[in-house]
Amino acid sequence: MSNPKDVRYVVVDLLDDVTVEKRLLSEALLKRLAKLPAEDRARAQRLVMQTLRDMDRCDRMLGPFLRQRPAPRVLNILRLGVSEICNGGAAHGVVNACVEISKAQAETEHARGLVNAVLRKIDREKAKWDTLPIPRLPKWLRKPLLADYGKEAVAAMEAAQFAGAPVDLTAKGDAKALASTMKGELLPTGSVRLSDAGQITNLPGYTDGDWWVQDMAAALPAKVLAAQAGETVLDMCAAPGGKTMQLAAAGAKVTALDVSAGRMKRVEENLSRTKLSAELVISDALEYEGGPFDAILLDAPCTATGTIRRHPDLPYAKDGSEFPGLFELQEHMIDRALGLLKPGGRLIYCTCSLLIDEGEEQVRDALARHEGLSVELDTLRLPGVDADWIGPEGLRLFPHYMADQGGMDGFFITCLRRK
Ligand SMILES: C[S@@+](CC[C@H](N)C(=O)[O-])C[C@H]1O[C@@H](n2cnc3c(N)ncnc32)[C@H](O)[C@@H]1O
Incomplete structure (x- = not known):
């Protein structure tokens, strides 16, 4: 038995x-x-x-x-x-x-x-x-996506989600050298893509902390922030630390904050493996009093609907009922982040979501709430980023972009500048 x-x-x-x-x-x-x-x-x-x-x-x-x-x-x-x-x-x-x-x-x-x-x-x-046909997203998610993007785009997203995802790595140092060591593909955005990774911890350079696993789309927010050596940067929702490591590797003085002590342990382990450093703070972002900072990265808690390629459980574990609470939390977090910035400082706001409520809508609402706030589209024009992916509020990425090369996670990324 x-x-x-x-x-x-x-x-x-x-x-x-x-x-x-x-x-x-x-x-x-x-x-x-x-x-x-x-x-x-x-x-x-x-x-x-x-x-x-x-x-x-x-x-x-x-x-x-x-x-x-x-x-x-x-x-x-x-x-x-x-x-x-x-x-x-x-x-x-x-x-x-x-x-x-x-x-x-x-x-x-x-x-x-x-x-x-x-x-x-x-x-x-x-x-x-x-x-059999390609599986459809559940109705509670399909309906808002159809309203926002139309049938064709939703079908393309479903196909990309069904296809699954390759493993992308972010190099601590030279991405080209890493691609050659790992026999991976150097993507135009600088991530290294492995089509058949096997056991991650057995890959060369894992123990030495030469790289970390991070989807190519998830690697873009820190590139948009473009931290300069010595700048003070707050990573406001940091765990498990993928973006903290990018910011620290760029030479910034990073404060990595997260409300979850358990998840913060992962940040600690990741920093220790990659021999990078950041100040770690366990706190509710809405109650944190620090700074002011030159730049803030707010990778806000979200529906994670952009990551279904990697998390096929999401459509079965969720039903959309907790989503409005997340939209409200994101709004409060944006306001809090703007209050922690130096005048002229930049806020990179991002979510791994497909919903405009967690991206474009948040930006429109923030601009209406805060006088002197503006969107800086120029910072989003990074190598490998197609100009068509950038809208008035920011960079919108879909799982079916670059589908023939393995796709990417759905994301929204923008740069807001405070006067
Ligand atoms: C999308 S994940 C961040 C991923 C991370 N930036 C990375 O790249 O590895 C969102 C994080 O927000 C944290 N979080 C949720 N509510 C929070 C709050 N009120 N204050 C601070 N962190 C919060 C969660 O614990 C979670 O780790």
């Missing part, structure tokens, strides 16, 4: 965490993977990511064989089975493992016959898999 230390059992637990408990995978993984031997963890993570990415297709495959929707855990066992079988897994082994997982708990034991019968039928029907 399957037990809680089996890879697939843990994967079903993780699917339950996301679809039933509505927890983000990043939060659930730590606790669940700790139950597995180290050598099984990468496989569990790969399987759960694949099943989440395939979820809509799994449900389409299952539809004709289910007279009614099974209990949530039974459905998740089936989804895992479908995803594995349709991605080339050996059906016999997959079916047996899924039946064993069903038998392991009283609430799913009754469904072992169903799991067995349905997965065997799926194996016979698996040719249908490749004809």
Whole structure:
């Protein structure tokens, strides 16, 4: 019988965490993977990511064989089975493992016959898999995106999200040299793209802190800030520290602030690995009294809807209900940041979101609230940034930009200057 230390059992637990408990995978993984031997963890993570990415297709495959929707855990066992079988897994082994997982708990034991019968039928029907349409975003997210960008753009975003994401690195030093060492592609924005990275911690230069993982779009805000050596810079929502490291590597005197002590530990570890330094402050940004600073980077807490390529759990763990609270927090944070700037100082505001409420709208509202505030579009014209991506409020990036090279995370980035 399957037990809680089996890879697939843990994967079903993780699917339950996301679809039933509505927890983000990043939060659930730590606790669940700790139950597995180290050598099984990468496989569990790969399987759960694949099943989440395939979820809509799994449900389409299952539809004709289910007279009614099974209990949530039974459905998740089936989804895992479908995803594995349709991605080339050996059906016999997959079916047996899924039946064993069903038998392991009283609430799913009754469904072992169903799991067995349905997965065997799926194996016979698996040719249908490749004809299924690209999964759509959930309605709560699709609707506002359709209103903002139209059908064609949303379909392109969905295709990019389904395709997943390569691994991008930011070099601490020379990006060209890093690309050559890693046999990666040097992107026009200066990030290094790896198509087949494998285990990150085994890559050359990891222990020496020569680079860190950071999507090419996520690397742009610090480039827009363009910190000068000796400048005082506040990284206002810093954890886990990708942008803090860029600012510190540029020679700025960085104050890295975050409200989460747990996440700040990650900043500390990242700085220590890369041998970079910053002053670390654990505080609510809205209560922080420091500065004034030459420049502030505000990578505000947001819906993270631009990162679904890397986080296919998001559409299943969220339903949009907490979004208005985030929009309000972003507004307060912008006001707080402007109050911590030196006269003439610059605020780089960014969110890894696709929603204009967290980008263009925030800028329009901030300009209306603050006299003497202006948007500096020139600073956004960086190497590799297409002029068409820049609108009156800032730089708008979509997952389907540069799709043939692997795409990028959805982001909004702007530079505001205070008189
Ligand atoms: C988008 S993440 C930042 C990512 C980070 N800039 C990087 O590049 O690695 C947003 C961060 O905001 C932090 N946060 C949320 N509310 C906050 C608040 N009121 N004050 C300070 N930080 C906050 C979260 O803990 C989270 O680490």
